[in-house]
Amino acid sequence: MKLRWHLVLLTLATLLPLAIFAVVEGALLVVSERETFRRGAEARTLAVLTAIDTELNRSITTARVLVASPGLGEAELHYFRRTAALVLAAQPDWINITVARPDGQQIMNLRVPEGDYLPNIGAVDESFERLLRTGEPVISDLYLAPVLKQLNFVVRTPLVQDGKVRYVLSAAVNSAAIGRLIRAQGLPPGWVGVVLDRNDHIVARNVNPEESLGQLASQSLRDALARSPSGWFHGSTIEGSVVYTPYRRSETTGWVFAMGIPAYVVEEVGKRAQWTLALGLLAALGLALALAMIVGRRISGPIGSLASATKAMGQGESITLPVEIRVSEVDTLAGALREAAQAIHERQSLIEREREALRAADRAKDEFLAMLSHELRTPLAALTTAAHVLRVAGNDGDKAMQARGVIERQTKHMARLVEDLLDVSRVTMGKANLQREAFDLGEVVENLVAGWRAARRFDRHRVTHSTATVWIDADRTRLEQIVSNLLDNALKFTPPGRKIDIRVRQENGQAILRVTDEGDGLAAAAIGRIFDLFAQGEHGLDRSKGGMGIGLALVKWLTEMHGGTVSVASEGPGRGAAFTVRLPAVVHPHRQADPGATEKTLGPRRVLIIEDSDDTRQMLHAALALSGHEVREARNGATGLAVAAEVAPDIALIDIGLPDIDGYEVARRLRADPTNGHIALIALSGYGQPADLQRAYDAGFDSHLTKPVAVEVLHSAIAAVL
Amino acid sequence: MSKPGKRLLIVDDDADMRLSLKLALEMAGYSVEPAADGREALAIQRQRPADVLITDIFMPESDGFEVIDAVRRGFPQTRIVVISGGAKLAKREYLLDAALMDVDAILPKPFDMEALLRTLESIQRR
Numbered sequence: 001m002k003l004r005w006h007l008v009l010l011t012l013a014t015l016l017p018l019a020i021f022a023v024v025e026g027a028l029l030v031v032s033e034r035e036t037f038r039r040g041a042e043a044r045t046l047a048v049l050t051a052i053d054t055e056l057n058r059s060i061t062t063a064r065v066l067v068a069s070p071g072l073g074e075a076e077l078h079y080f081r082r083t084a085a086l087v088l089a090a091q092p093d094w095i096n097i098t099v100a101r102p103d104g105q106q107i108m109n110l111r112v113p114e115g116d117y118l119p120n121i122g123a124v125d126e127s128f129e130r131l132l133r134t135g136e137p138v139i140s141d142l143y144l145a146p147v148l149k150q151l152n153f154v155v156r157t158p159l160v161q162d163g164k165v166r167y168v169l170s171a172a173v174n175s176a177a178i179g180r181l182i183r184a185q186g187l188p189p190g191w192v193g194v195v196l197d198r199n200d201h202i203v204a205r206n207v208n209p210e211e212s213l214g215q216l217a218s219q220s221l222r223d224a225l226a227r228s229p230s231g232w233f234h235g236s237t238i239e240g241s242v243v244y245t246p247y248r249r250s251e252t253t254g255w256v257f258a259m260g261i262p263a264y265v266v267e268e269v270g271k272r273a274q275w276t277l278a279l280g281l282l283a284a285l286g287l288a289l290a291l292a293m294i295v296g297r298r299i300s301g302p303i304g305s306l307a308s309a310t311k312a313m314g315q316g317e318s319i320t321l322p323v324e325i326r327v328s329e330v331d332t333l334a335g336a337l338r339e340a341a342q343a344i345h346e347r348q349s350l351i352e353r354e355r356e357a358l359r360a361a362d363r364a365k366d367e368f369l370a371m372l373s374h375e376l377r378t379p380l381a382a383l384t385t386a387a388h389v390l391r392v393a394g395n396d397g398d399k400a401m402q403a404r405g406v407i408e409r410q411t412k413h414m415a416r417l418v419e420d421l422l423d424v425s426r427v428t429m430g431k432a433n434l435q436r437e438a439f440d441l442g443e444v445v446e447n448l449v450a451g452w453r454a455a456r457r458f459d460r461h462r463v464t465h466s467t468a469t470v471w472i473d474a475d476r477t478r479l480e481q482i483v484s485n486l487l488d489n490a491l492k493f494t495p496p497g498r499k500i501d502i503r504v505r506q507e508n509g510q511a512i513l514r515v516t517d518e519g520d521g522l523a524a525a526a527i528g529r530i531f532d533l534f535a536q537g538e539h540g541l542d543r544s545k546g547g548m549g550i551g552l553a554l555v556k557w558l559t560e561m562h563g564g565t566v567s568v569a570s571e572g573p574g575r576g577a578a579f580t581v582r583l584p585a586v587v588h589p590h591r592q593a594d595p596g597a598t599e600k601t602l603g604p605r606r607v608l609i610i611e612d613s614d615d616t617r618q619m620l621h622a623a624l625a626l627s628g629h630e631v632r633e634a635r636n637g638a639t640g641l642a643v644a645a646e647v648a649p650d651i652a653l654i655d656i657g658l659p660d661i662d663g664y665e666v667a668r669r670l671r672a673d674p675t676n677g678h679i680a681l682i683a684l685s686g687y688g689q690p691a692d693l694q695r696a697y698d699a700g701f702d703s704h705l706t707k708p709v710a711v712e713v714l715h716s717a718i719a720a721v722l
Numbered sequence: 723m724s725k726p727g728k729r730l731l732i733v734d735d736d737a738d739m740r741l742s743l744k745l746a747l748e749m750a751g752y753s754v755e756p757a758a759d760g761r762e763a764l765a766i767q768r769q770r771p772a773d774v775l776i777t778d779i780f781m782p783e784s785d786g787f788e789v790i791d792a793v794r795r796g797f798p799q800t801r802i803v804v805i806s807g808g809a810k811l812a813k814r815e816y817l818l819d820a821a822l823m824d825v826d827a828i829l830p831k832p833f834d835m836e837a838l839l840r841t842l843e844s845i846q847r848r
Contacts, residue, residue, distance in 0.1 A: 374780070377807030378736055381831035385742035388835035392749050399745050406738040 003303075004296025011288040019281055026277045030270030037269045038232050041246040041261060045230075048185055049248050049257040052195060055181055056155070056253050059173055060137045062091060063157040067169045072099065072159055077108055085110055093177035095145065095152055098170045102132055107167070111148075121170075131156050132165055139253050141197040142175055142214055151175045151213055153197065175213065178204040192237055192260030200225060203255065212238060221245060221258055234263070302330045306337055313341050316348075364533070375417060379410040386410070408619070415708040420550045423481070424533065427557045433690060434475040434561060438586055441511050442467035442504045444476060447719055448483050449502060451712035454627070461494055465502040470511040471588045478558045480716070485551040486515040486579050493577075494519030506585050513581040521577050522570035530568055531556040559583070604628045605722070608649035610640030610666060611684065612659050616707065620653060623711045637661035641669055649679060651718060653705075656685040656696070664699035671700035680721035684709065728752045730842075731772035733763040733789055734805070735780075743776070746835050752842070760789040771797050774826075774842060779806040790825060801845045803838070807831035 066087050071080035077099075084097045088110055098121075099108040106118035121128060127140035140154040152172045159167040182193045182204045195204040200217045216222065220235025230248035237243055237260045244266045247258035302325045309319040319341050325331040386406040393399045426432040449465050452458055472479070483502075490500045498518040505512050522530060533553040559566045564583035570576065607629045611617040617633055624631045632647055634640035637658045644652060652670065656663035663683055670676045680703070683696040688706035696704045702721040705713065730752045734740050740756040747754050755772065757763035763777070775793050779786035786804065793800050802825040826845045829838060 374807040377831040378739065381805070381807060381833065382736060382738040382742050384832045385739070385746050385835055389742060389745040389749065392746070399749065402741060403745055406742045410738055 002296070003300045004293050007292035007296045008289055011285075011292045015281075015285055015288060018284075022277050022281050026270075026274040029273050029277075033270035033273065034266065037266065038244075038246065041244075041259060042230075042232060042248070044185075045246040045248050045257055045259055048182070048193065048259075049250055049255075051181060052178060052255060052257060053250050053253055055177065056139055056255070059091075059094075059155045059171060060139070060157060062087065063137065063155050063169055063171050066097070066171075067157045067159045067167075072167055072169070078114070081108055081110065081114065084108070088171075091171075091173075093174045095148060095150060095172040095174055097172075100128075100168050100170065102165045102168065104128065125154070127154065127156055128168065131158055131168055135160055135165055139255070141199045142201050142203050144214070145172060153203065175203050179206075179209055179213075182206050187259070188265075190262045190265070192241075192243065194221075194258050194260070196221075196225075196256035196258070198254035200256070207237075208239070217256075217258070221247060225249060225256060299327050299330060302327065302334065306330070306334055309337060309341075313337070313344065368533075372421075376414070379414050379417075382406055382410045411708065412710055415710070420554065423554055424550055427554065427561075428533075432478075432558075432561065434478060435690065435693075436473050436475055438471055438473050438588075439476055439479075441470045441472050441474075441479065441513065441583070443469070444479055445483055445502060445504050445513065447716055448480055448487075448712075450719075451715045452487065454715055455712045457491065457712075458500075460496040461491065462497070462499045463502070464499065467502075467504040468506060469588075470504055470506040471586050472511045472562075472583050473586045474562050474583065478562070482555050482558050482581060483513065483515075485555045486513075486581070489551055489579070490515050490517040490519060493517065509585055511583045511585045513583070514578060516576065516578040518576045521573050521575040522568065523573050527568055527570065531566065555579075555581070604630060605650040605718070606630045606632070606647060607718075608632045608634065608640065608644055608647065608652045610634045610637065610643075610652065610658065610663070611655040612636060612657075613655070616655070616684070616709075620709070620714070623714060627715065635659075637663070637666045640666055644670060644676065644679070645673075648676075651680045651682065651721065653682050653684055654701075656683055656687075664695065667696075667699040667701050680718075682717055682721060728846075729770070729772045729774075730754045731757065731763060731767055731775045731777075731800075733757045733760060733775070733777040733786065735759060735778065739778075747838075750839055760785060760792075763789050764792055767793060767797065767800070772800055774801040774803060774845065776803045776805060776838075779804060794824065801826045803827045803829065803841060803845070805829045805831055805833060805838075 066084060069080070069083055071077070071083060080099075084099075088094050088097050096109065096111045098106050098110070100106045100121055104120040106121060109118055112118060125140060127138045131138045135158055137155065137157040140156065142151055142153050144150070145152050152174050155171045155173060157169045157171075158165045159169065178195050182195060183206055185193055185206075187193050187206060191206075193204075193206045194202055194212075194217065196217050197203050200222050202212050202215050202217060205212045215238065217225075218236060218238045220233065224231055224233045224235070224245070224247060229251075232244065232246050234242075234244055241260065242263040243260035244263060245258050245260055247256060249256045302322045305320075305322045309321055312319050319337070321334050321338060325334055383406070386403040389403040390400055390407075393403070423432070445465065445467050449458075449463070453463070487500075487502070494500055494517040500518070501514075501516045503512075503514045503516075531552050533550065556566050559581050562583055564581060566579065566581045569578045569580070607624050609617055609620050609624075609631060611620065611633075612635050617635070621631050621633060632643055632649065634643045637660045640652070640654065640658075643649075654663045654666050658666065661669075663685070667681050667683070670679060670681065681701045683699075683701040683704040684707055685692060685696070685704065686707050688704070693704045703717045705717055728751060730747055732740055732743050732747075732754055734743070734756075735758055737758070740758070744754045744756050755766050755770070757766055760777075763775070766772075767775070775789070777786045777789050786806070790802055790804070793802060804825050804827070806828075807830070827841045829841065
């Protein structure tokens with residue numbers, strides 16, 4: 001249901017009790033007004049009746065005074081007649097004055113000359129008998145004066161002597177006097193005022209007096225009078241007009257005054273109030289409904305546009321909101337909607353940015369995979385070809401030797417590749433743990449450079465280095481990796497014959513490692529991305545130097561894991577580059593007290609190799625023999641222990657996964673014999689997790705190498721353990 | 723040792739690849755000239771045109787496409803074999819590439835040496 005209809009219902013529900021109250025009150029008002037009107041009319045009736053009574057009583061009083069005057073007797077009647085004539089003359093409405101004996105015989109009549117015959121009236125008039133019966137003054141009914149042909153009534157007053165009525169004085173009064181009295185009331189037009197005598201004959205009437213005087217009153221009035229001496233009824237006049245009539249019969253005279261009030265006059269009473277009330281109610285209702293509609297529209301209009309705006313928002317379209325909302329709650333809603341739209345917009349652009357970043361990462365991953373594929377295929381192609389050469393040429397001769405060289409270089413290259421990939425995985429997954437210890441960065445760099453030089457990796461460049469002693473608290477292996485990757489990068493991007501310089505120094509509490517080359521350099525745009533994973537140099541299709549974009553990313557991650565920073569500077573393409581690693585330097589924990597340590601050199605040593613894999617054993621043998629060491633071999637642990645006891649080697653390289661007893665056990669047994677205390681034990685294992693290393697150290701190993709073992713790493717390890 | 727129609731020019735930026743290919747192909751009786759990039763290859767080709775050009779695609783300086791293009795236009799009698807480790811080439815997406823439309827053979831790295839030898843035999847016979 002629409003809001004406006006809710007409001008309309010509310011309005012109606014509010015107004016309904018008011019309407020009921022108004023209707024009831026209107027009805028009550030009409031009743032009350034009519035009651036008031038009726039009482040007013042009845043009071044007026046009483047007033048008029050009282051005036052009539054007063055008029056009649058005045059006549060009675062005058063008659064009494066006349067009766068009480070001396071001279072009313074047969075002997076002095078002549079004198080009384082003169083007095084009566086004076087009174088008659090003074091009373092304009094009096095027509096005649098007569099005196100009669102109680103038997104009805106008139107003895108004086110002012111309208112008949114003295115001495116003329118006078119009638120006996122005793123039998124003709126009911127009022128005469130009434131007087132004799134009560135002994136009190138009476139008023140006759142209306143009658144037509146026989147002589148004057150005039151409607152009149154008679155006021156009779158007795159002269160009582162010794163408790164008996166002696167004479168009756170009668171004054172005939174013109175009924176017009178009453179008619180004047182009625183007219184003097186000034187009744188509103190249409191209203192009928194009527195005076196009735198005891199017999200309900202009309203004595204006076206303000207409407208149609210000529211036709212109605214002396215007639216009987218209307219049937220309805222006579223019925224009402226029969227029921228009650230006073231009251232109010234709804235009836236009709238003698239002319240047949242419908243009227244409401246208040247009436248009253250006088251207790252003293254028995255005469256009646258009644259008013260005929262036209263029905264419409266009475267019925268109009270209260271109608272105006274009723275109409276006013278009804279109109280007021282209608283006006284209130286109309287106003288309320290109109291307001292309900294307007295308010296409803298004012299609320300529902302903006303809500304409608306907010307609804308469509310919300311729908312538009314849901315469909316991702318831009319929204320337009322009503323400018324002016326005069327209902328504050330709806331305005332608040334609009335504000336909230338606007339904010340929600342803003343938030344959605346921002347979130348969408350965030351999602352868009354994230355999606356773009358994901359796409360970029362995806363592209364980088366695809367490129368990386370393509371590159372990885374290329375990087376793996378290239379050495380594999382060389383390997384398969386070299387393997388073919390060995391198969392066809394046999395194991396001897398110059399060709400076979402060259403082919404083996406190819407295989408050694410390419411496997412090393414691939415091992416390095418795999419190691420880098422695993423490193424990326426470990427570092428990016430947060431699985432790389434640092435095995436921190438305090439050591440001299442200068443010494444590490446020195447050893448590494450020496451190892452690479454020994455492996456002839458610097459042959460094509462002019463490599464210089466200078467190192468100071470700078471102690472750092474770091475993972476030695478990781479630091480070697482950082483230096484190796486920077487050197488790799490320099491070698492890769494520096495043309496043969498150019499210079500590469502490595503320096504370690506201390507500056508402001510920081511260990512500074514700087515690798516400077518005279519290589520390809522970097523464009524300004526590339527400097528920002530050079531440390532990103534899978535970032536490639538600007539070489540287009542030429543990926544021969546691009547590598548996989550792992551080395552420098554690893555340098556950055558590993559440096560940052562140590563709380564350091566790495567930066568690159570280049571004056572532009574072709575103008576070389578300088579990579580600088582800064583690490584927090586630490587105070588040297590304890591001075592090395594062994595002066596002989598620095599004199600240890602990688603001179604020829606006796607090395608025992610205990611390894612069941614022929615390939616690995618032979619490779620190690622060749623590499624060590626090439627460096628001038630005296631090498632002995634053993635294919636299992638038992639033989640190894642026997643050879644060790646026989647030749648007393650300086651160094652033992654022991655594979656962990658031997659066929660008879662494992663490498664740990666070999667180490668434990670060697671260490672169990674105090675005469676073997678000088679032998680440096682190096683574990684060889686396919687597993688390089690910290691737990692594996694710990695197990696090796698626990699068994700008595702001095703060092704641990706993870707297969708495949710690069711020659712320079714082997715040299716470094718040997719240099720380290722001696 | 724070298725026989726007519728068996729002069730090969732190998733272009734690859736990887737020294738070990740050049741070396742191992744040279745060893746293997748010389749054992750098969752071919753005369754092999756190695757070149758590290760396209761520029762060097764073209765210089766050699768101009769002096770002593772090869773019967774078959776075996777070239778990598780992705781190399782520094784001048785890449786394989788340029789070499790192929792130059793050899794196609796300048797030395798129509800020289801056969802061309804492409805070897806490459808590129809992922810797209812491995813998936814044969816470059817087969818529709820205009821530059822590779824009329825090479826004689828394409829071998830994705832790593833390839834079986836016997837396959838290369840068979841390929842060389844077959845394109846020589848054509």
